[in-house]
Amino acid sequence: MDNNIEKRLQSLRDRLAYLLDIFPGKHRSSAALLEEKLADFTAYAGSDALEDSYADLANLEDLFAYVERHLENEISPMDKVRIVRHPQRICLRDILENVYDNFTEVGGQDEHSLDPSMLIARAIVTRRRGKKAYTQSVMVIGQEKGHGAEFRNGGSVKPWGNAKALQYMSVAETEGIPVHCYIFTPGSYPVEDYPGAGQQIARNIYYMAGLRVPVVAIISEGGSGGAEAIGLADKRLMLSHGYYSVISPEGAAAIEGDLKTGARATSELIEHCANNLKITAQDNLKFGYIDRIIQEPPLGARPWHYDFYRSLRQEVLRATDEVVISTRNIPIFRGIALSRHRSPDADLDNLHIRWGIPATAKTRLVLRRQQKFLRFSRQAARDRRPFLTKQVVAFYDWISKPWISFKYDFYRKHQRQLKTIIEEIHNEWEMLKYRLLSPWRKLTKKLSGRTDSKAKELTALSTWAGDARRRKWNYISPRYKIDRTITCPNSDSYGCLDLWGPDLFAEFAGVCSHCGYHFPMEPEWYVKNVFDAGSTFEFNSEIEAGNPLDFPGFSERIDKDQAKTGAKSGCMTFEARIDNIKMVVVMLMGTFRGGSVGAAEGYKFVEAAARAQKQRMPLLSYVHGTAGIRIQEGTHGVIQMPRCTVAVRRYIESGGLYMVLYDTNSFAGPVASFLGCSPYQFAVRSSNIGFAGPGVIKETTGTDIPPKYHRSYRALSRGHIQAIWDRRQIRANLKQALLTIGGRNLYYR
Amino acid sequence: MINISQLLDEIKSSPYNEIVISTPHTGKITFADIKEGDCVLGPQGIWKHQPGTQLATLERERNFKPIFAPDKGEISLVHKKLEGLFAEAGTELVVLRHMLTRDEVQRMILQKALHLFRAPERAKYYFTPEADKKIRASETRTMTVRNGMELFIMSRMKREVPLHYSGPEGVIYEIYFKYNANLEIGAPLIGVCSPAHLPVIQDMIARVQTEWFEKTE
Numbered sequence: 001m002d003n004n005i006e007k008r009l010q011s012l013r014d015r016l017a018y019l020l021d022i023f024p025g026k027h028r029s030s031a032a033l034l035e036e037k038l039a040d041f042t043a044y045a046g047s048d049a050l051e052d053s054y055a056d057l058a059n060l061e062d063l064f065a066y067v068e069r070h071l072e073n074e075i076s077p078m079d080k081v082r083i084v085r086h087p088q089r090i091c092l093r094d095i096l097e098n099v100y101d102n103f104t105e106v107g108g109q110d111e112h113s114l115d116p117s118m119l120i121a122r123a124i125v126t127r128r129r130g131k132k133a134y135t136q137s138v139m140v141i142g143q144e145k146g147h148g149a150e151f152r153n154g155g156s157v158k159p160w161g162n163a164k165a166l167q168y169m170s171v172a173e174t175e176g177i178p179v180h181c182y183i184f185t186p187g188s189y190p191v192e193d194y195p196g197a198g199q200q201i202a203r204n205i206y207y208m209a210g211l212r213v214p215v216v217a218i219i220s221e222g223g224s225g226g227a228e229a230i231g232l233a234d235k236r237l238m239l240s241h242g243y244y245s246v247i248s249p250e251g252a253a254a255i256e257g258d259l260k261t262g263a264r265a266t267s268e269l270i271e272h273c274a275n276n277l278k279i280t281a282q283d284n285l286k287f288g289y290i291d292r293i294i295q296e297p298p299l300g301a302r303p304w305h306y307d308f309y310r311s312l313r314q315e316v317l318r319a320t321d322e323v324v325i326s327t328r329n330i331p332i333f334r335g336i337a338l339s340r341h342r343s344p345d346a347d348l349d350n351l352h353i354r355w356g357i358p359a360t361a362k363t364r365l366v367l368r369r370q371q372k373f374l375r376f377s378r379q380a381a382r383d384r385r386p387f388l389t390k391q392v393v394a395f396y397d398w399i400s401k402p403w404i405s406f407k408y409d410f411y412r413k414h415q416r417q418l419k420t421i422i423e424e425i426h427n428e429w430e431m432l433k434y435r436l437l438s439p440w441r442k443l444t445k446k447l448s449g450r451t452d453s454k455a456k457e458l459t460a461l462s463t464w465a466g467d468a469r470r471r472k473w474n475y476i477s478p479r480y481k482i483d484r485t486i487t488c489p490n491s492d493s494y495g496c497l498d499l500w501g502p503d504l505f506a507e508f509a510g511v512c513s514h515c516g517y518h519f520p521m522e523p524e525w526y527v528k529n530v531f532d533a534g535s536t537f538e539f540n541s542e543i544e545a546g547n548p549l550d551f552p553g554f555s556e557r558i559d560k561d562q563a564k565t566g567a568k569s570g571c572m573t574f575e576a577r578i579d580n581i582k583m584v585v586v587m588l589m590g591t592f593r594g595g596s597v598g599a600a601e602g603y604k605f606v607e608a609a610a611r612a613q614k615q616r617m618p619l620l621s622y623v624h625g626t627a628g629i630r631i632q633e634g635t636h637g638v639i640q641m642p643r644c645t646v647a648v649r650r651y652i653e654s655g656g657l658y659m660v661l662y663d664t665n666s667f668a669g670p671v672a673s674f675l676g677c678s679p680y681q682f683a684v685r686s687s688n689i690g691f692a693g694p695g696v697i698k699e700t701t702g703t704d705i706p707p708k709y710h711r712s713y714r715a716l717s718r719g720h721i722q723a724i725w726d727r728r729q730i731r732a733n734l735k736q737a738l739l740t741i742g743g744r745n746l747y748y749r
Numbered sequence: 750m751i752n753i754s755q756l757l758d759e760i761k762s763s764p765y766n767e768i769v770i771s772t773p774h775t776g777k778i779t780f781a782d783i784k785e786g787d788c789v790l791g792p793q794g795i796w797k798h799q800p801g802t803q804l805a806t807l808e809r810e811r812n813f814k815p816i817f818a819p820d821k822g823e824i825s826l827v828h829k830k831l832e833g834l835f836a837e838a839g840t841e842l843v844v845l846r847h848m849l850t851r852d853e854v855q856r857m858i859l860q861k862a863l864h865l866f867r868a869p870e871r872a873k874y875y876f877t878p879e880a881d882k883k884i885r886a887s888e889t890r891t892m893t894v895r896n897g898m899e900l901f902i903m904s905r906m907k908r909e910v911p912l913h914y915s916g917p918e919g920v921i922y923e924i925y926f927k928y929n930a931n932l933e934i935g936a937p938l939i940g941v942c943s944p945a946h947l948p949v950i951q952d953m954i955a956r957v958q959t960e961w962f963e964k965t966e
Contacts, residue, residue, distance in 0.1 A: 484811030498774075498812055707798040 087148030115161025142182025202676025475528030590625020602640030628668025
């Protein structure tokens with residue numbers, strides 16, 4: 001048997017092994033047929049009993065191709081999960097070598113890298129127009145699975161790997177070259193070491209929401225947070241055998257089956273979750289979260305599918321060109337160029353478009369990207385506002401725009417200049433008055449027998465009139481009726497005495513009077529006690545959480561929670577005042593499905609941010625508790641991460657003050673996006689903040705984590721949050737923060 | 750001079766620590782499913798974050814508080830007659846026999862046989878460079894210390910103060926501290942024994958290692 005045959009046989013053996021791996025326990029007859037034929041051929045070829053071994057081998061290869069094509073039609077979503085995780089799957093280095101014309105790795109080399117699972121390269125593409133060749137540069141960023149190499153960690157990027165990606169995105173921005181993001185990750189590596197998994201993802205998303213170069217993302221394995229860290233792109237393409245999901249099917253099954261740490265979900269349950277989470281490329285295209293599907297060869301692309309690289313190259317070039325063209329100002333040129341590029345016969349290698357774009361076009365590019373994300377997933381939330389209300393809101397929005405623009409953009413701007421001049425004159429006048437009157441003041445000081453107020457202050461009893469010391473609460477938790485004592489969880493370490501329930505939940509505001517441990521309180525407690533009495537005005541309460549994926553049995557669970565809490569979604573948005581300082585508040589309520597964020601909650605957040613932006617009010621996210629993204633909504637949920645972050649970025653860039661206050665438990669997606677991106681984040685005592693819970697960390701990293709790993713004090717030491725507040729002081733602290741960070745008019749630019 | 754054999758025999762005759770578990774406060778007692786002779790576990794896990802076996806529940810003002818075993822051992826006595834009764838604070842509930850391990854016995858004997866020089870305050874401790882060099886270079890248990898000898902450097906917030914050894918002359922048998930770790934006040938730094946006692950102590954340690962059988966469940 002000559003070497004050539006041996007090589008091709010080895011390739012067939014690999015294909016067979018691949019087929020067996022991705023269909024465990026399924027399609028046994030097809031696999032057995034291939035196995036048998038392959039064994040026969042090997043036996044004959046080994047004994048040189050074949051007349052024309054090349055022809056027979058070609059027949060065998062045809063048979064393999066035929067079976068693969070046949071099985072292609074029977075791929076289930078879980079099979080796709082197995083395909084993208086298979087070591088034979090194409091990985092980023094294959095793409096760099098075959099899709100781009102040349103490249104230099106800049107983010108480290110193999111295992112000698114800050115994080116080997118994040119690969120960064122400067123690549124070039126050569127294209128020609130007529131006889132002239134043009135070289136275009138691009139920054140390629142993506143997770144590298146390295147065909148199962150151990151040190152690549154399966155494409156699970158550590159926080160510092162994402163930080164590296166962010167660094168090179170800003171390099172690309174400086175150089176004005178497009179960014180191509182290749183998403184090959186099952187999810188981010190959930191450690192809280194600096195900069196913190198969630199915190200870094202939030203930074204990445206926030207930065208990408210305003211990245212002033214074209215960004216194209218190509219998704220093969222898009223696992224929630226890890227995917228979003230480099231996924232906020234102008235064009236999102238997806239490989240036909242990839243998946244894009246809020247959570248791995250195994251993780252979803254563990255949550256659905258309510259499994260304890262370490263227990264494994266049954267394969268039926270995993271399969272069931274994979275089917276219902278709608279994770280495939282076709283599903284995501286239908287939802288509109290990706291722009292195009294790149295067709296792969298039967299059973300998924302492997303490194304030897306050279307035709308696939310060619311079509312990938314065409315699609316990536318087309319996507320980049322389209323992004324660049326769509327920033328053009330003159331519609332007719334834009335239309336002509338776009339139609340030329342979109343034609344399926346177009347050979348993108350022989351079309352050349354400059355990828356560098358002027359500053360004004362960059363602004364349009366960012367705006368388009370932001371608008372694209374803001375439009376996502378509206379249909380997935382149930383908007384129960386009456387038709388008339390919607391029309392009135394839209395109309396009011398329309399007529400108030402010119403007035404708001406006059407008030408804030410014109411009047412305020414000039415008013416400030418005028419005020420500055422008046423203030424200057426006033427200052428000078430005061431100084432002059434002071435000097436002129438100083439002889440008179442000296443005289444009166446000697447004559448008067450006024451008592452020293454300082455002495456009185458020091459000797460007399462202080463009063464309790466101060467706002468922070470109000471002894472009565474506007475709202476008392478209904479648990480104050482509890483007729484028992486309660487033990488503080490810290491009693492072992494601090495020796496706290498038992499607390500009498502009615503005292504604890506009424507007067508003490510749920511705070512242990514010995515160690516200061518904060519027992520969780522109801523969301524209403526904050527609404528009524530933090531803000532001025534009667535100042536809250538809820539809006540958009542009719543936007544309801546739904547079941548956009550028709551996840552089996554989920555509608556009933558939503559209905560049950562709605563009946564239990566009286567809220568329609570896990571997010572309440574309202575306007576409120578603290579000592580007459582108006583603000584817009586978004587409250588994620590831990591009582592409604594664990595405070596998880598789905599399409600409805602995201603919708604309400606985006607609307608609230610827009611409202612705050614329009615009315616020039618500070619925006620406060622009060623997180624009573626959030627368990628993460630609502631997994632039963634699949635990608636409708638995970639898309640809220642970039643979407644809400646875009647809303648935050650637009651708000652902050654327009655000059656707003658965005659603050660976040662964490663309470664009880666805040667984890668996963670929201671912390672890793674629209675909460676974590678805030679420059680001013682605070683926490684209430686005894687709260688936990690993190691990316692993944694202890695069970696998930698144990699399962700993914702295999703290491704135990706110490707108790708109190710997620711405590712807010714750790715987040716404070718790590719630099720995630722800025723301060724920890726006592727619950728009873730929230731009102732006073734908020735007011736102070738608003739006045740000191742927000743300035744006099746609270747809209748600081 | 751202590752009598753090693755006598756000490757060892759004493760420990761052997763009662764090879765356990767008796768831990769008495771009593772009520773932390775008043776309340777109604779409900780015992781968990783335990784009986785005399787049961788083996789219970791102490792806190793588990795790397796950080797001892799998983800509580801030990803539950804022994805009883807104490808209820809006061811409808812607040813049910815579990816009482817856990819503080820250490821591994823065998824239950825030698827359960828005051829079952831208290832079941833369902835209201836008890837005062839400090840009422841004895843369960844007596845636990847914690848079987849001593851080889852290391853614990855060794856530590857007990859060494860604490861008695863050696864002169865322990867203790868940390869005078871909370872700080873980090875180092876040997877002086879000369880002493881350090883000697884300890885590193887020479888064989889173990891040959892470094893002699895005498896009263897008033899400058900032996901340690903006590904470092905607090907990077908301010909370093911020399912510390913003099915005080916106590917009987919002898920060789921350093923055991924070093925109880927690590928460099929760069931803070932020591933609490935009163936924690937032993939070194940154990941010193943006179944050169945004459947050295948073979949006796951070594952013999953004793955050998956005997957503990959060979960003769961002490963750990964009871965394993």
